[in-house]
Amino acid sequence: MAYTVSSVNRPLLYAVLVPALLMTGCTAEPFTPTSPASPVSASATPTPTGDAYAAWQAGRSTPVADPIYPERGTDALDVLHYDLALDWSPSTRVLTGTATLQVRPTKDAASFSLDFKPYDIDSLTVDGAPATGKVAKEKLTVATPVTADSPFTLVVAYHGRPTTTPMPSKRSDSAPLGLTVGKDGGLWTMQEPYGAFTWYPANDQPSDEALYDIAVTVPKGWSGIASGTPMGQDGDTFRYQSTDPVASYLTTLAVGKYKKAAGKGPHGLPLTYWYRPGDKGALPVLKQSPKYLAWLEKKFGPYPFPSGGVVMVDSESGMETQQMITLGSAVFSYGADQFELDVVHEYAHQWFGDAVTPADWRDLWLNEAWAQYAQLVYQKETAHATDAALDAWLRQSDSALRKEFGPPGHPRPSEFAMSNVYICGAAMLRQLQSVIGDKKFFALARDWAQDHRNTQQTRASFTAFVNEQTGQDFTAFIDAWLDSPTTPPKSLKDRRR
CATH class of the missing domain: 2.60.40.1730 (tricorn interacting facor f3 domain)
Incomplete structure (x- = not known):
């Protein structure tokens, strides 16, 4: 699932992240929404x-x-x-x-x-x-x-x-x-x-x-x-x-009275875009889907399904519905750049959330942390931003969100899919990448998505997988990021072995 710009907490999907990431210092600017x-x-x-x-x-x-x-x-x-x-x-x-x-x-x-x-x-x-x-x-x-x-x-x-x-x-x-x-x-x-x-x-x-x-x-x-x-x-x-x-x-x-456009993704993957007359402005972004999917495949392995596409509807949000993403037309009203981020986010969910699904809603972070982090990495790479800026922004955002909504591993029933499960989980993945290095991290991400395809997973199974994949015990690390009411200490970043 994705937020829109009008969300209460202005999550990263539609925030003006790039100016913060382009900073050269070690602290991020205050979290500022587009409108x-x-x-x-x-x-x-x-x-x-x-x-x-x-x-x-x-x-x-x-x-x-x-x-x-x-x-x-x-x-x-x-x-x-x-x-x-x-x-x-x-x-x-x-x-x-x-x-x-x-x-x-x-x-x-x-x-x-x-x-x-x-x-x-x-x-x-x-x-x-x-x-x-x-x-x-x-x-x-x-x-x-x-x-x-x-x-x-x-x-x-x-x-x-x-x-x-x-x-x-x-x-x-x-x-x-x-x-x-x-x-x-x-x-x-x-x-x-x-x-x-x-x-x-x-x-x-x-x-x-x-x-x-x-x-x-x-x-x-x-x-x-x-x-x-x-x-x-x-x-x-x-x-x-x-x-x-x-x-x-x-x-x-x-x-509805839809029009249809067709495309081909990596390896000839059939793609379909369904839109109404009022959605024409979104079509150029949708037609970039082969590029987004190719980028995601490089990070996480082959696209997991036999087809893909997007249907535009009268919603203010977006949803990673399997093989046919559902995107609200209101999302595009905030601009093509932000709409692109949403499309990338929902396509990332085809690996994380769709192919690998949480067994229950306590582990919504398993969906949203990975999709959020994939979107952030895409955003960082296309903006040529620095790792230091991303790290600072994530830690600042993580701290505020834990204070307001609690840790991502303990979602509140009345506050489904708030920003903490997105951004705090992404911050955990970012720090894990810092600990084990880029090559090992993306190998782990790829194997998680590919080896567990068409299964339901939990925090316990994810922790066991990380420990086995890395040869290190990250149990306390993962528990701290999912359970702590405050942001785990930055020193964890340097626990190299």
């Missing part, structure tokens, strides 16, 4: 016979209960695959959907629940048999017994007018989460830390990643955009498929 028809099946291929669930094993996860937002998601279910067939009517503002889920229970239970807004349920089956389900308090509860490790198929047909859910944050760019209906009848969504349940039944927590097939049917002249690899268009139905597992918060959906 329906029944939907068709979404599946590209039919469910195989025999062991039908073997086809979805790449979507197998080990769900854990999230301690920050325990009311979202469950560790009792592991969704292997979502097949979403959606039909949007702009004139009536009604979404009609059929969601087919392949689910592996992790526990025996007399019933099961998924996160879901109160749409009208048209039909519900479990393994083809009619079942009883009830939607209340943003949960769909199905009164069917399930057995651990005995997968089942749930099919939910539903319709209704989308509504959002509140964002647990004090950020000034925060908005209600989930599927949002625009004034023109279009749709878009941003949903971190949750909100996918506003358009399909979901185990809406980061530890349960799944495969996806999404089909979006829209009126003639409209476009349907979703996360995943574009699989073509059948009439007015747009299809997308994710063969790499996706956390629910990293899915996206947008419907």
Whole structure:
């Protein structure tokens, strides 16, 4: 996720960092801001016979209960695959959907629940048999017994007018989460830390990643955009498929009167940019995506997915939705240079957050610290800034943010994704680089992203990886940066061995 310039804390994504970095002294300047028809099946291929669930094993996860937002998601279910067939009517503002889920229970239970807004349920089956389900308090509860490790198929047909859910944050760019209906009848969504349940039944927590097939049917002249690899268009139905597992918060959906531009990234990677007439000014920056991705590949290894791109929406923020970044048009209003930084940040997330996802929201810093630091390194290199200026700026910013929001390893539930998880985590990575040297640091970064691709990770696993990779014990170092209410001492920088 990215901030906008109007955020309360003016994070680095849109701050005037370059003047501070160009200083020759050891202290940074003060932190200064810039100012329906029944939907068709979404599946590209039919469910195989025999062991039908073997086809979805790449979507197998080990769900854990999230301690920050325990009311979202469950560790009792592991969704292997979502097949979403959606039909949007702009004139009536009604979404009609059929969601087919392949689910592996992790526990025996007399019933099961998924996160879901109160749409009208048209039909519900479990393994083809009619079942009883009830939607209340943003949960769909199905009164069917399930057995651990005995997968089942749930099919939910539903319709209704989308509504959002509140964002647990004090950020000034925060908005209600989930599927949002625009004034023109279009749709878009941003949903971190949750909100996918506003358009399909979901185990809406980061530890349960799944495969996806999404089909979006829209009126003639409209476009349907979703996360995943574009699989073509059948009439007015747009299809997308994710063969790499996706956390629910990293899915996206947008419907509108879009125009499409295509590009090719490194190694012929297909890229797609979706924009409206008012977004034309952003297009030159979006078309620089091959350059950004090539730079990121040099630092962190091959891009982890079979396609990429950006869809512009009516938001004030940006989101690293998998294979199809969702960017708010308001972000571009602050200038092409700052918009470029946001694009680089969200592309960096494809490695850090998307390919390697935190198991729960305590470790949001694992996403944001890496993406923030990648953006800072890009910014430093393109501005030809000094290491000393960056170090001074980070330490000054870190100190103020810890005082206001606490350490990055202990995020507050009511203050999701504040600047501390971005900048304080980036400061830790910067100091780690100073300790082990550039070559070892970027080798570590590359191996972290590549060796843990399509997995869910934690602070403990990251610490163990750093210790193994470096041959040194950085446990106390990492704990200090993630847990201390004040900035760790600069002397740690000189702990060379």
